[in-house]
Amino acid sequence: MADIDKKARDKTKIINIFGETNETWRRLKKNKTAVFSLFVLIILAVLGIFADFVAPYSYFEQNLHDLLQAPSRAHWLGTDQYGRDILSRLIYGTRISLSVGLIAVGLALFAGGILGSVAGFYGKRIDTLIMRFMDIMLSIPSVLLALAIVATFGTSLPNLMLATGISTVPGYARLIRASILSNKEHEYVEAARAVGAGDFEIITKHILPNCLAPILVQATFGVATAILTVAGLSFVGLGLQPPIAEWGSMLSEARGYIRDYSYMLISPAVTIALTVFCLNTLGDGLRDALDPKLRD
Amino acid sequence: MNQPLLEVKNLKKHFNTKEGILYAVDGISLTVDSGETLGLVGESGCGKSTIGRTILRLNEPTAGEILYKGNNIVKYSKKDMKKLRKEMQIVFQDPYTSLNPRMTVQQLIEYPLKVAGNTNTAERKERVREVMNVIGLEQRLIDSYPHELDGGRRQRIGIARALILNPSFIVMDEPVSALDVSIQAQILNLLIELREKYDYAYLFISHNLSVVKHISDKIAVMYLGKIVEIANYQTLFKNPLHPYTKALLASIPRAKIGSNANRNILMGDVPSPVNPPKGCRFCDRCPSAKEICFEAEPKLSSYGGSLAACHLIGIFEVKLNE
Amino acid sequence: MESNRELMKIKNLSVSYKSSNGTVHAVRNLSLTIKEGETFGLVGETGAGKTTAALSILRILPEISTESLAGQIIFNGEDLLKKSRKEMRKIRGKDIAMIFQDPMTSLDPVNTIGSQIEEMIQLHTHLTKKEIRKAAEQMLETVGIRKERFSDYPYQFSGGMKQRVVIAMALSCNPKLIIADEPTTALDVTIQAQILELMRGLKEKYKTAMIMITHDLGVVADICDTVAIIYAGQIVEYGTVEEIFYSHQHPYTEGLFHSIPDIDVAQSKLKVIEGVLPDPTAFPSGCSFHPRCPYVKAKCSQIEPDNRNVGNNHFVKCFRGTSEEGCD
Numbered sequence: 001m002a003d004i005d006k007k008a009r010d011k012t013k014i015i016n017i018f019g020e021t022n023e024t025w026r027r028l029k030k031n032k033t034a035v036f037s038l039f040v041l042i043i044l045a046v047l048g049i050f051a052d053f054v055a056p057y058s059y060f061e062q063n064l065h066d067l068l069q070a071p072s073r074a075h076w077l078g079t080d081q082y083g084r085d086i087l088s089r090l091i092y093g094t095r096i097s098l099s100v101g102l103i104a105v106g107l108a109l110f111a112g113g114i115l116g117s118v119a120g121f122y123g124k125r126i127d128t129l130i131m132r133f134m135d136i137m138l139s140i141p142s143v144l145l146a147l148a149i150v151a152t153f154g155t156s157l158p159n160l161m162l163a164t165g166i167s168t169v170p171g172y173a174r175l176i177r178a179s180i181l182s183n184k185e186h187e188y189v190e191a192a193r194a195v196g197a198g199d200f201e202i203i204t205k206h207i208l209p210n211c212l213a214p215i216l217v218q219a220t221f222g223v224a225t226a227i228l229t230v231a232g233l234s235f236v237g238l239g240l241q242p243p244i245a246e247w248g249s250m251l252s253e254a255r256g257y258i259r260d261y262s263y264m265l266i267s268p269a270v271t272i273a274l275t276v277f278c279l280n281t282l283g284d285g286l287r288d289a290l291d292p293k294l295r296d
Numbered sequence: 297m298n299q300p301l302l303e304v305k306n307l308k309k310h311f312n313t314k315e316g317i318l319y320a321v322d323g324i325s326l327t328v329d330s331g332e333t334l335g336l337v338g339e340s341g342c343g344k345s346t347i348g349r350t351i352l353r354l355n356e357p358t359a360g361e362i363l364y365k366g367n368n369i370v371k372y373s374k375k376d377m378k379k380l381r382k383e384m385q386i387v388f389q390d391p392y393t394s395l396n397p398r399m400t401v402q403q404l405i406e407y408p409l410k411v412a413g414n415t416n417t418a419e420r421k422e423r424v425r426e427v428m429n430v431i432g433l434e435q436r437l438i439d440s441y442p443h444e445l446d447g448g449r450r451q452r453i454g455i456a457r458a459l460i461l462n463p464s465f466i467v468m469d470e471p472v473s474a475l476d477v478s479i480q481a482q483i484l485n486l487l488i489e490l491r492e493k494y495d496y497a498y499l500f501i502s503h504n505l506s507v508v509k510h511i512s513d514k515i516a517v518m519y520l521g522k523i524v525e526i527a528n529y530q531t532l533f534k535n536p537l538h539p540y541t542k543a544l545l546a547s548i549p550r551a552k553i554g555s556n557a558n559r560n561i562l563m564g565d566v567p568s569p570v571n572p573p574k575g576c577r578f579c580d581r582c583p584s585a586k587e588i589c590f591e592a593e594p595k596l597s598s599y600g601g602s603l604a605a606c607h608l609i610g611i612f613e614v615k616l617n618e
Numbered sequence: 619m620e621s622n623r624e625l626m627k628i629k630n631l632s633v634s635y636k637s638s639n640g641t642v643h644a645v646r647n648l649s650l651t652i653k654e655g656e657t658f659g660l661v662g663e664t665g666a667g668k669t670t671a672a673l674s675i676l677r678i679l680p681e682i683s684t685e686s687l688a689g690q691i692i693f694n695g696e697d698l699l700k701k702s703r704k705e706m707r708k709i710r711g712k713d714i715a716m717i718f719q720d721p722m723t724s725l726d727p728v729n730t731i732g733s734q735i736e737e738m739i740q741l742h743t744h745l746t747k748k749e750i751r752k753a754a755e756q757m758l759e760t761v762g763i764r765k766e767r768f769s770d771y772p773y774q775f776s777g778g779m780k781q782r783v784v785i786a787m788a789l790s791c792n793p794k795l796i797i798a799d800e801p802t803t804a805l806d807v808t809i810q811a812q813i814l815e816l817m818r819g820l821k822e823k824y825k826t827a828m829i830m831i832t833h834d835l836g837v838v839a840d841i842c843d844t845v846a847i848i849y850a851g852q853i854v855e856y857g858t859v860e861e862i863f864y865s866h867q868h869p870y871t872e873g874l875f876h877s878i879p880d881i882d883v884a885q886s887k888l889k890v891i892e893g894v895l896p897d898p899t900a901f902p903s904g905c906s907f908h909p910r911c912p913y914v915k916a917k918c919s920q921i922e923p924d925n926r927n928v929g930n931n932h933f934v935k936c937f938r939g940t941s942e943e944g945c946d
Contacts, residue, residue, distance in 0.1 A: 339806035339807065339808060339809075340806050446894050446895065447664075448894060449894070476663040476664050476833070476895065477663060477833055477874060477877045477878065478663060478873060478874065478877050478890065478891040478895075479894070480877065481876070481877035481878075481879075481888040481889075481890040481891070482890045482891075482892075484879070484888060485887055485888055485890055488887065503806065503807065504807075505807075505881060506878065506879040506880065506881040507879055509879065509881055510879035510888070533881065533882075543808060544807065544808065545881075546811070547807045547808045547810065547811035548807060548811075548836065548881060549810070549811070549814065549834065549836030549837050549839065549840045550836055550839060550881070550882070551835040551836045551838075551839050551863070551875065551878055551880070552839055552863070553839050553859060553860060553863050553864075559811065561808075561811045561812055561815050562808045562811070562812075563812070565776045565778060565779065565809070566776065566778075566806050566808070566809065
């Protein structure tokens with residue numbers, strides 16, 4: 001009871017590892033795959049942001065002389081059935097995928113965060129109310145829900161973001177609620193209360209910042225899932241409409257040309273797979289880097 | 297000013313648990329005068345930590361009154377409590393978990409000022425430096441994080457944070473129990489120094505009787521949610537009245553050879569506050585228990601300068617006179 | 619007194635760990651001798667290296683982070699540091715048993731306490747099931763637990779009772795040495811008194827030698843025969859309990875005694891040891907205690923003092939009081 005050195009050291013590790021970005025970075029660096037993934041993702045993001053300057057051609061300009069060209073010096077990844085440069089379309093497609101992924105996750109995190117925080121912090125009836133509502137949401141198949149939203153409200157970019165994000169809200173709500181439940185009993189929260197801090201201040205300034213780790217990991221995986229969902233929606237024609245370049249719709253369009261012009265299919269497929277792989281590996285790496293038990 | 301700074305009357309705090317109602321604090325009355333230190337001593341389950349928090353309304357009391365400067369603060373609104381927080385503060389036991397790991401020393405110590413509404417950054421920084429000086433924390437650590445510092449320094453941050461609003465009353469919840477022996481001594485000296493300088497009133501909660509004796513003017517002994525004895529710090533040790541107090545004193549291993557043999561060790565386990573015994577709470581472990589102890593709860597009565605709750609004290613006194 | 623035969627001799631034990639800040643030298647050139655039946659107190663504060671030293675005896679240091687382990691631990695004529703895993707397994711529990719600090723976590727929550735004691739006996743003896751059961755029940759009674767509670771689970775016991783079970787497990791194979799790592803620190807003071815009384819009684823009965831790791835000098839006075847004070851991974855003072863209590867010489871030992879508020883003496887300011895515990899990755903030069911020592915001289919920061927024999931088998935690692943003391 002009096003001597004808590006070892007327990008205190010362990011507790012310190014658990015609390016502090018989430019507060020120490022340097023330490024986390026150092027541990028992440030040890031994971032070569034995760035670092036490589038991060039590198040690739042950064043490159044993709046840069047390409048997407050500066051697509052206007054980087055892409056060799058525009059994504060919609062048709063070049064009817066150069067239809068269905070195999071990869072060549074002029075067109076590194078070849079051209080599609082309308083003579084559009086595939087590489088350029090992929091680069092512009094990065095914008096869509098990454099932005100939808102990030103914004104969908106961001107919105108879901110915001111909504112789930114508020115719901116989870118309120119449920120976890122205040123408990124009792126409001127907790128039950130919110131979590132049972134989350135359970136209801138979870139019982140609706142996510143793909144179906146996405147399809148329903150897009151089919152009803154149209155295929156604009158905001159609708160896509162809503163469709164991909166909405167079914168992940170309960171997941172984040174649960175996660176944040178659990179984090180809040182475990183962190184709200186910490187003494188430093190009590191200390192803040194003892195000084196007169198209000199509920200909002202306590203949640204936003206003291207509890208949530210210390211819950212970042214699991215949220216960060218989950219969000220990384222969430223972006224990967226969102227990208228797959230958007231690609232999936234586009235593939236069945238419920239995503240962004242042509243001529244907007246999107247990886248999923250590129251896949252869909254390539255379906256009719258698989259036998260003789262397989263490069264049309266391979267490029268977007270590999271890009272999707274690579275991006276999702278990198279996000280997942282990064283997420284795994286983050287989870288390991290943030291896990292206090294794996295500390296040396 | 298004859299009015300005590302803090303007066304607690306019949307305070308109760310019960311928790312609802314799966315096993316039943318937990319009578320953590322079950323009818324406690326005590327007073328603390330301005331500048332006085334009341335030590336609160338007891339083992340696990342006695343309710344001493346709960347009472348510290350309940351007095352500051354970090355837990356809502358189930359029943360009873362808490363009079364601060366004569367006003368019953370149990371009914372105070374959140375706004376009024378916020379104002380009161382400037383005067384009533386708390387230092388926590390665990391220097392590792394009571395500090396937000398993401399805040400620097402500066403941010404931790406100035407936090408009460410911020411919450412109280414002080415928006416002047418420079419002024420706050422100045423105050424923090426002042427307090428750090430008083431507390432004995434090196435100025436160069438002002439931008440360090442808690443995990444970079446040792447237990448003793450962290451506890452100083454905790455103390456600095458409690459002092460920055462110039463309170464009159466501070467609850468110290470086992471402030472040195474988590475520290476090494478040599479650091480304990482430093483912090484205890486610091487607390488005594490501060491008290492002498494600024495005239496703070498302390499409610500010093502600890503399970504360590506030697507430490508409590510060193511710093512308190514009066515000591516209250518708690519058992520299973522009740523106070524069993526309150527006495528002046530010297531009287532408690534020279535002339536303990538309650539059988540539990542006597543047992544506690546006997547249990548402490550003395551750092552002297554040979555004084556530890558032939559002690560009257562208290563048998564049995566520390567009971568759970570969920571199902572307290574009927575009658576006197578101590579009856580099932582008391583070596584001198586009589587029938588009345590199992591039936592009726594003794595009241596805190598006055599014997600000379602001390603207060604004790606035991607049916608048998610009168611009897612012994614009679615015996616002495618025979 | 620008990621027989622004077624040497625049971626264990628630790629020679630120049632050094633243990634270091636890897637950590638994110640560098641190498642932690644947890645134990646540095648530690649040497650001590652334990653006789654049969656003796657209760658040896660190892661006193662120090664956090665990070666002094668006492669638990670590391672204890673874990674090295676049983677070779678249960680965490681493998682991942684241990685960087686080096688050097689020296690000799692001679693037990694029963696053999697060096698434990700040279701033994702294989704298999705050989706160590708035979709020794710653990712049978713010849714040397716350990717009692718850990720926190721009774722809440724040292725018992726397996728999903729097995730009854732009786733079966734845990736039986737497991738211990740079964741691992742090291744060749745008794746029949748019936749005999750094992752009987753032995754286990756007897757152990758329970760010896761530590762003051764009714765044998766009706768044989769099939770109860772750890773959660774049904776209080777902290778003090780759990781610690782009794784742990785002691786029963788440690789004693790069940792009648793080991794020659796028990797290492798007790800702060801066995802009463804996590805317990806309430808009245809329960810602590812009970813457990814110490816129990817341990818004293820068992821010590822008398824079984825004549826087991828014990829290494830008692832603690833930071834509480836009261837516990838040392840209660841139960842130890844010999845005491846070693848550890849600071850910064852080294853033993854700075856070593857002697858019988860009377861020598862240490864009545865004629866301690868090392869400034870750190872003196873500081874420790876002064877840091878404890880004496881319950882029988884009137885209130886006054888405590889004479890504290892200034893400064894903080896040293897950084898285990900970067901110890902001060904010369905004598906590790908010199909930055910905090912009230913008697914420090916120039917020599918202390920340059921040369922590490924030897925273990926000086928001040929008579930009566932009392933050793934002190936300090937220059938004070940000798941002709942070599944300093945620039946005087």
